[in-house]
Amino acid sequence: MTETVDIILPLEESETESARRDAAAKKLGISPKRIVDTKLRKHSIDARQRKIKVQLRLDVAIDQPFEPEPAPHWSAPALPAGAKSVIIIGCGPAGLFAALRCLENGLKPIVLERGKDASARRFDLAPILREGRVIEESNYCFGEGGAGTFSDGKLYTRATKRGPVARVYEILVAHGAPERILTDAHPHIGSNLLPNVVKSIRASIIAAGGEVRFETKVTDFLLTGNRIRGVVTAKGDEITADSVILATGHSARDIYRLLAAKGILLEAKPFAVGFRIEHPQPFIDGVQYHLPKNSARPDLLPAARYRLATKIRDRGVHSFCMCPGGWIVPASTENDEVVVNGMSLSRRDSPFANSGMVSTVEPEDLQPLQKEHGILAGLAFQKELERASKIAGGGGQVAPGQRVTDFIAGKISADLPETSYFPGAVSSPLHEILPNWITSRMREGLSLFGRQMHGYVSSQALLLGFETRTSSPVRIPRRDDTLEHPEIAGLFPCGEGAGYAGGIVSAAMDGLRIADACNS
Incomplete structure (x- = not known):
């Protein structure tokens, strides 16, 4: 029993x-x-x-032992002769899980990824860290596994009503993720382990009859009337298929521009911008675990996390993608910008804790930009902040920084505390670079969080600019019944880049759902 x-x-x-x-x-x-x-x-x-x-x-x-349980596994039947093909643009979690489900359903996925495979991609991170030079098609955002591969690998999601969370975890374990993600309340794989997991998923896709093509950037769509029949790559190749899943992630801005140029419907949506905030991890441990002053965290406890949120004048101010025991990394995709993000290894043993600290931006906040950029005003706003961050940093991927206390006081920091951000930081007036309508909310939000979490606001807390890639500022709409784009038959928007997910697990679940729609 x-x-x-x-x-x-x-x-x-x-x-x-x-x-x-x-x-x-x-x-x-x-x-x-x-x-x-x-x-x-x-x-x-x-x-x-x-x-x-x-x-x-x-x-x-x-009274008696358990019945044996099968280990988590993934398999697919042999593809039938003449199997329909599905082009999947993007090799992040949405694209990879869509490919797996296509194979389960007897469809042949052709995954097209603009970046490189995870092994080659790792070498392309060195220039951005050490030289401040971005390899624009292979970086922390583009390449096998998407932005999550080298950006922490947090799996916790609240999207349980949208799909089979447990099945996503089981598939990850079947491909090499640690089994503890099946039981942890806040599962996490780590940027040191995720590359091998995504490579294993790729191997499963290929072994089952699918294709994965790297360094294959999609630059155009093949349309016949209101139906998509394939894509054109940067090398001029035309690839045709019965359906196209668009799973490009929220940093592939050229895809949004392509859709807009072709007059394909897009929708503006809320997003958030701000900075990375960094504290010593022992401080976060002490506050969250109620530890005596200067005492070490017990070995049985993981590096402590936190989550902070409030609303100020109808706009959210909140922490985002908190990385205990982590590092701040450069997430730029072009050389004229500085973008920061967070990551941590499976051990989470960095002496620093960092989190996004962002404020919501609604489409109506961007009316001046809408006159010139229309539906892409949010992209233009993100880019303005990223370019301003580059200028303030002074070159390479050096980031502008400011002590939290100085940001609230409205003064430039005389110096900056130590940081995990490898390219380095330079003291800058972040309070002046951000628009006042964001700065004012962030000041109030940070002050409130300092009262809720004593010591959170201190001279040892550092802000680095800017965190702009929290989510896409546009949504690629889709029908409720078929999940196709309402204007283009056979085109299936999917995942974070389309505006339907917010992290590895929700993107993976959306990939499974969209692949099922392709089969219906």
Whole structure:
């Protein structure tokens, strides 16, 4: 007999099997001797009180052992002769999971990726870090696995109503991700492990009959009336298919411009901009875990995270993509800009913690830019900030920086604290570079967060500019019934770049959903 039970244990007992069995037996009202085995199904830390607790969900085998469970796996039937083909533009999580589901459904995916494979891509990160030179088709945003490959690999999502979250985790584990992501409340793979996971997924796609073509940038669509029949690449090749899934991510701005130039419907949507905020990780640990001053974090505890959010004059101000034990990295895709993002390795052992700290931008905030740029006003606004960041940084990928206390006070910092950002930072008036309608909200938001989280606002907290790629400022619309673009039959907008996801898991789930739509 098997029972599932939720128990709560003190931190120091949570990893002890005997303590788990005793707590489970007490909850079930049976003798601990009847428990043959336990399996962990969910693990989360409750650090709201000074006495830290661990919440565990266990399957409990009573009187007899568990039935064997198959390991997570992925497979697809052999492609039928004459299988319909689907072009998938983009090799991020949306594109990769769409390809896997296409194969499960008997469709042949042809994945086209403008960047390089994960192994080659890793070498292209060195110039941006050490020389400040962006390889514009192979960087932290473009290449196999998309922006997530070298940008942390957080898997936590609230999008549980939109698809099979557990199945996404199982497929990742089947391709080499650590099994703990199946049980952790806030699962995370890490930028050191993700490249091998995405390479393994690519191998599965190819072995099952799909194609993955790198350094293949799509520059045009082949249209016959209101139906798409393929694409044109930068090399002039024409590739045709029965359907096209557009899963390019939110940094492929040339795709938005192509759609707009062809008169294909786009919609403006809210997005957010701001900076990366960085603190010493021991400070975050101390606050979140209620540790005595100058005491080290217990080994059983992961690097602490936080989430902060408020609304000021009808606009959100909030943390975004928080990276405990992480690094700030340059996420630029062109050489005339500076963009920052965060990442962490699986160990999360950096001495720094960083997070996006951003404010919402609504389409109506950009009316002056709409006169010139129309539906692409949000892209123009992002680019203005990125170019301003480049100028303020003074060259390469050096980022403009400011102490949080000085940003709130409206003065340039005399110097800057140590940072994880490898290209370096230079003191700059971020409060003047950002539009006042953003600066004023960010000042109020940061001041509030400083009161909620004592010490969050301090001279040791650093702001680096700018975090602009939180999400796409446009949405590529799709029909509710077929999920095709409402004007172009056979064109399926997908994932973050289309405005329907916000992270690895939600993008992967959207890829699965869109692939099913291609099969209907």
